[in-house]
Amino acid sequence: MRSWLLLAAFREAVSDDAAASGAASYWRGGRVQAAEEPNSPAPIIEIEDGQLQIDYQGDAPAQECLEYYLDKLKVEEMQNQVLHEKLATSTRQRSGSVRPRGVLVFLLMENADKVLHKDLALSLRCLARFFWRYPVVIFHTNSTTASELDWMRSVIPGHLHVDFEEVSLGFPASLAGFPGGPDAFLRPPSCMLDGQHQWGLQRSCGCRCPAWRPQCWPSVRKLCSVATAMVRPLLHAWASAVSFSSALASDSEVLAHYGSFEAPVLTETSFEEVQKHLLKGRPFVVTDGARGLPMAEWDCEFVRKEFPDSRIRHEGGSSETNGVRMSSDWPAMAKAYPDAGRYPDGAPKTRPFYWDIAKAYQAERERKWGKDPKKVVKKILETSQVPYWLPPQSSKDMGHSSEMWFHPKGAGARAHMDPHCSTTVSFCFSGQRKWRMMVPPAAPHPEGYFDGEIYGARNPERQGEWQPTFELLAPNGSAVVVYPGMVHETVSTGDDCSSSVSQTFSVPTPAAYYRAFWPRFALIGEDVGGCGHVVESLVTLGSGAKVRPAREPAARKAATKFNEKVDKNMDGRISEEELQNGQRKGGKPELAELISFHDTNGDGIVSSEELIESYVMFATASFKASKQGRRNDL
Missing domain, CATH: 1.10.238 (Recoverin; domain 1)
Known part of the structure; x- marks a missing residue:
């Protein structure tokens, strides 16, 4: 049985019940009845003296479709139009970071020679180029085999957010209630192709794209209303099953892996409780995660007095040199990032301080670490300890990976990805911080995920890429877990200077x-x-x-x-x-x-x-x- 597929772009969020009810009424017999749609005469195509001549018979949709494929000037004009619209969208996003307000829907029905799967793949590649921000859901019947779904997943552009849903389909109310049923609704001249009535011959009605033929258009226009009425309840069911706002902000693979974007908040926990989160790679916070650690008293004031001759770096500048004396009054400094005015809402605007002496001073001596860095590192290693909720492992290895971050009020680290393969734990020793995280897109940006690049301040094309899905609050004495490859940012939300140390641990590996x-x-x-x-x-x-x-x-x-x-x-x-x-x-x-x-x-x-x-x-x-x-x- 041959069939057809439909692409529908619903520009309003389907979670809006009033809008959904109105739309359903519109398609199911409210303002438009499918039987009232005109059946325009098919365009006449002739070749005279080697030149293609087309009489469109006043059928504007058919003319637009054919000219798109046949007329280079038309193609160029449409490409320029799309590019202009994309530029305009980028301009809007620069001013408001607009998220998509809809979902792209395909209805893939069984067919004999599977050509529709290839058509769908072509359509998705087109979407990926210009409209990749929109999530996609593909409804298919059980006649689509697992191998066919695997093939489609393998050819889908990686940065598209695609969800596959198996459904059972029946005729919508607008067709079932039509006098005479489907046979009357699809009677000639509907569903005619090459002089034959396709519905009468094989109970199917449709045309392939890109091999559209003008005579298809009367049927296509009629079937659009039918298909939309079939898709809409499926879409509502899908939107009810998952968080629509989360689906817009993340791709289906991420949502499928986590199920939800809940970040557990644990107290007096154990490795037995956190192990499942560590293996799955789910961010979480342990409110008493720094309990019993020798470094637990290392707040901003403590390190200023304990290591007065050391030097730290003011993060976010143009130099890697540690240009700030530890004993200076840096907790009172509030200096903005140079391009902070172009950061998205919620991103930190002022710069923190960074101290990675334990892992970097030997290889990067030119950065000026201050007096007796070897003694300082020895102190850090001696006071590093595996927290009570992790399994036994090397505290010395954790100590060697230490990075201390100091956030004056309102300061924070821009969204970035860490350059290591082990999970990180960040112990907060003073103040309070908000963490936001996300898994990078399925097609990661070639510019990478260095500090703040994902915000799009330097490259406007990246604006809107930062769509954090996890948010956690880390109070004094807590611990937050961050996984390799997870893009994350922090900002100090308390009144006190916030001090922390980030250390990697090797057991367990976030395998799942x-x-x-x-x-x-x-x-x-x-x-x-x-x-x-x-x-x-x-x-x-x-x-x-x-x-x-x-x-x-x-x-x-x-x-x-x-x-x-x-x-x-x-x-x-x-x-x-x-x-x-x-x-x-x-x-x-x-x-x-x-x-x-x-x-x-x-x-x-x-x-x-x-x-x-x-x-x-x-x-x-x-x-x-x-x-x-x-x-x-x-």
């Missing part, structure tokens, strides 16, 4: 988080993009095996061979013993990390299929990243 988002992380040329060795170790169960970048068919073939080596009894299930059999000396990754990484359906069991899909994911992501790297080098 890496599994969900590695395809996008791999495209980032720095920072988390350099963590492939961590993910590869999870993919290959710590065996040390290498995964070659490959397209999907070759990757799947290699993955199947790898699974045969692991699943010794070929029962389709990877036991705990099989997960650990091939590990090299050292026992890394841990069992819980391996299960979290590969168990994508959350049933607590790693199947051969899941193991294979993880391998394919990593191989194809590496291949796409290598292709992007070559393009960037051109």
Whole structure:
């Protein structure tokens, strides 16, 4: 059975019940009845003396459609119009950071030769170029197979926010209630193609794009109202199932992974309670997270007196040099970022102070660390300690990664991505801070995620890219967890100078988080993009095996061979013993990390299929990243 697909752009938010009710009434027999739509005569196409002649018979939609494909001047004119509209949109965003107020909807129905899947892919690529900010939902029936959905996911531009929903379809009320039913509604001259009545012959009615023919237009206009009436209740059901505002602000993969953007607030917790969050990569705050730490008293005044001869850096300037004496009155300084006036709402406007002496002084001596930096580092290492809610691990390693941040009132760190592969904990020793975070887009911006770049102050095309989905408040004595690749910002919200230390820890690895988002992380040329060795170790169960970048068919073939080596009894299930059999000396990754990484359906069991899909994911992501790297080098 051949069929059709529909693209509908609803410019008003579907969560507006009044607007939705009015729209539904409009389409279901209110202001417009489908039976009243005119059936215009088909344009006449002739070729005379080698020249194409078209008589459109007054059919303006058909003329616009054909001229788009046939007339280069028309194409150029439309392209210029779209580009002008895009520029105007960018101008509006510069003044207000406007978010999309709608969703793009496709209805994909079963068809015999699957050409519609290719048409849909072409449409999505067009959308990705000019309207990528709009989320997309594709409703499909159970006649669309899993392999077809996998293919479509593989060709969808990565920065589009696409959600697939399986639905059951029936005729809408506007058609079911039509006198005589569908047969009467679609009687000739509707649904005529090449002189045949398609509905009478094969119970189908529609035309393909881009192979539109003028004679399709009468049917298309009639079916638009029918299709819209079918889609609207589906869209309302979808919007009720997920947070519409969250869907607009984030892509479907992020929402599917987390389920919600809740950031848990925990007190007197334990590793058993936080482990699931750490593996999944969900941000959270432990209100007493710094309890018992020797550094807990290191507020702004303490460090000024304890390390008076050290030097710190005023973040956000043009120099990497530590130009501020620790004993000076820097807590009273309030200096704005040079381009703060162009930052989005909620972003910090004034500059904090930064002290990374423990991890950087030996390699970056030219930055001027002040008197006796070795002694200062020794003090930091001695007072570093693993918090009560994390499992045992090296406190010395945590100490060597220390970065101290000092936020005078209102100051904060601009949104950025950290350049390491381990999870970070930030202990707040004074004041209060607000944290905002987001996973970078599926198609990360090639300029990267250095301090504040995502705000679009330097590059207006990036305005609106910063759409934080997690927000946390960190009081004095608390701890906040930040994952590799997570873009995050902070701002001091209390009256006191806020002091903190950020330290990385290695146990556990955020395995499920890496599994969900590695395809996008791999495209980032720095920072988390350099963590492939961590993910590869999870993919290959710590065996040390290498995964070659490959397209999907070759990757799947290699993955199947790898699974045969692991699943010794070929029962389709990877036991705990099989997960650990091939590990090299050292026992890394841990069992819980391996299960979290590969168990994508959350049933607590790693199947051969899941193991294979993880391998394919990593191989194809590496291949796409290598292709992007070559393009960037051109």
